[in-house]
Amino acid sequence: MRYAGIVVAGGAASRLSGVDKPALSVGGKPLLARAIHALDGAERVVAVGPRRPGFDVVWTREPVPGTGPVAALAAGLVFVPDDVELVAVLAADLPGVRRSTVDKLVAAVGDADGAVLVDADGARQWLLGAWRVAAVKSALPERVENASLRRVLGGLRITEVAAERGESDDIDTPEDLERHR
Template sequence: MRYAGIVLAGGRARRLSGVDKPALVVDGTSLLAKAIAALAGAERVVVVGPERPGHGDVEWTREAVPGGGPVAGLMAGLAAIPPDVPRVVVLAADLPGVRVSTVDRLLGALGDRAGAVLVDAAGERQWLLGAWLAGRLREALPERGEGASLRRVLGGLEIVEVLALPGEAEDIDTPGDLERYS
């Protein structure tokens, strides 16, 4: 199944005192490396955020206005994906439990729906853990993405929810989250 991957790695990490979250190491591997590894089957991986050395064959890009939020980041990532790539997997760069099997389940559930997103144990859609039909995703995006909400932009699309396995949908946003993985 042909797909490309986009990793959003440009957040400000305000709740973690501005630390470079994608560079945080969990179980001997940076969070960014975990996200890239989960996209092992992708024909192209685009990382949106400041370039960080040591991540092999990925393409780096930035939002038109750095720090413009996830919709702006998604737009920058999609701009680097050729239009003939039919599917895109979008991941945040702060997911310690994401793996190839996560991506495979999302892609397998996608079918002809616009998107497939992971749903955590509380029933919340994880907008930065999803597989999308690239054309439908492009059509849904606004002209300008700075400050826009992913939930508002993508929530009206036909989406299949994929129940997360234990730990799969967790992210690291706070010192307490990081402590659980240290």
């Protein structure tokens, strides 16, 4: 199945003293590179956040930078080709994301509106999913700034996909980073 990819690469990283999380290196590779490489099968990859050199992606920003993942998702959707039915959406702080993660999410959408990775505690990882573009566009609120991604996507028909160990981990704190170095 053909799909595009959106990497949410903005964020304030407030719990990491405002460092550029996507540029942090885990296992010798920047987190942003890990997310982009996980989307190797995508027709187009759109990164939403400050432009960073060295990546062959379409760059864009939210109209008001820093207004959250729904605003970032809406900004990225503008660049998804019209003939592509699915979009994989990833955060840029996922040390365990792989192409196989994206492949299984895309395959799991089936007749649903989307598929989302679920961690070991049963929590849906909203920035680790694959979605029908039309369903996401119709679910977006009129005002996307500071909207809750869980509320926007949570009303859609969702297939849950169990995460493998470490696959849904993200880097939010210095302790998270140390654990994955």
